[in-house]
Amino acid sequence: MKLSVIILNYNSSGYTLDCVNSIRKYTQLGDYEIVVVDNGSQEVDFDRLYSLNQQPFLKLIRSRVNLGFAGGLLLGLQVVDPSSTYYFFLNNDCQLLDDVCSRLYAFMEDHKAVGVCTGQAVNRADEHEPSFNYYPSLSGNLLGHGLMRWFHPADYLPRRQKYQEPVPVPVVTGSALFVRATAFWQVGGFDPAYFLYCEEEDLCRRLRQREWRAMLIPDVRFRHLGGGSTRRNLLIEKEYYISLFYYFRKNENVLKQLLLQLFYTLKVGRKAFRSTHFAQLAWFILRGAPGRESLRYRQGLPVIARPTTDHQPTSSLLSQ
Template identity: 70%
Template sequence: MKLSIIILNYNSSSYTLDCVASIRNRTQLADYEIIIVDNNSRPGDLGRLHSLTKLPNVKIARSRINLGFAGGNMLGLQIADPSSTYYFFLNNDCQLLDDVCGRLYAFMEENTAVGICTGQGINGHDGHEPSFNHFPTLGMKVLGHSVMRVFNPAEYMSRHRVYDHPMVVPVITGSAMFVRATALWQVGGFDPAYFLYCEEEDLCLRLREGKWKAMLVPDVRYLHIGGGSTHRNLQTDKEYYISLFYYLRKNENVFKRSLFQLYYTIKIGRKALKNKHFAQLAWFILRGAPGRESLRYRQGSTVSPHQPVEDYQLTQSLITP
């Protein structure tokens, strides 16, 4: 198998169905498979994916709990064809606008130093959407991208500029990550300690440390509708800071972490009088964004403990069409 495409579904089956349809309609590459990991959706939502079980080269795995982005993708990797040369981690709220898989495959075959790449995202209004990001640094947070670009233009290139040729970038955004299998396994895959957010920064940093390049291929386009399964609220905002401070604990010293904590506490705390949401969030950050308050620990399985799950592979007994 040349390519395994891994898609997560969480109570958003309509997006997943459209995403799969676009892959099948646009992809000219031979020997690819589609793996859908259901992150403990409601039974009715999972049932709407039943039609996909009849398609060739489509696998559907169901987790008993929501494993989050990193954990869900790692589950997908466990059932991917072991001979796959590349993995394409694609958000279910994306649709391919051309032969994205075939063209990124060809690009990676020609550029063997590249460990991860992506195409150019297009938003729902047919406008440019940034497809790469920067590593979180204090300089960027305090001084801004424009100032930091003066000192290090390669590291702080503009995310909103329209590029016309492949570019080395710091971080590939998580909506569409095309990854070389040898590079992914060299660095150990995704870190499942992340539940939501910062997984791509963590992965791209480890790939960089392993001497692999991350690149944007702007003439390959995909539509990113947005809002497939994560809705913004206080808990998801807290989840971002849980992930961010976990990332900082892995990669920064105590002094820098303390400065980050002070910066965000002041920045968000200044809005506290306008909205109690910000007051709660600032207090959460001041307490160190404790991981024990993660959404990971506030969920229940929608699978009956008496239902069989054989190798996590979806069977028709788990679906109500």
């Protein structure tokens, strides 16, 4: 295989089926496969994916629990063809608008120093959507990205600008992350300690440390619908800060960690008068965004009711 496309599904099978159909419609690459990982969805949602079993070069696997973004993709990598030279981690709320796979593959083949790349995202209305981001940092937060652009222009390219040529970027979007397999494994792949956020920042940083480049290819387009699996609420907001502060603990010294903690506490806390939501979130950040409160630990395995007897429990774990 030249390419393995890996897609996560979590209670959003309609998005997943549309995503797969767009890949099948546009991709002309000779050797590719699709791996769909159901990340602990409800039974009724997973059942809608059974039709995928009839498609050639497509593997459908299921996790009993939600492993998170990084964990789910790592599970998918367990079943990819070992000869694949590239991995395309594609959000299920994305749809390809042309032969994205073949074009990104060709670009990577022609640019051996590039470890990861992505295309240009557009939203539902075909409007430009930023497809890269900056590394989270204390200086960027305190001084602002506009001012930091004066000191480090390559690390703070305007995100909303429409580029005409391929351009090096700090962090490619996690929605459509096309990565060279040798580079990916050289840096250890995704860190499964991240549950929902900051996986791409962490991966791109480690790739950069090994001198692999990240690129935006603006004439390769895909549609990012947004909202495929995650709805914003207090628990999801907390999950973001759990990942963000884990990233800081990996990459910043203790003093910077404390200053960042104070910065985000004040940033969120100043909105506390609007809603208790922000007050709770600010207190959570002030406590260090503890990982023990992650959604990872708020889920249980599926259960099925059983007849009750004196010697039999009332429920039993489903075997998958």
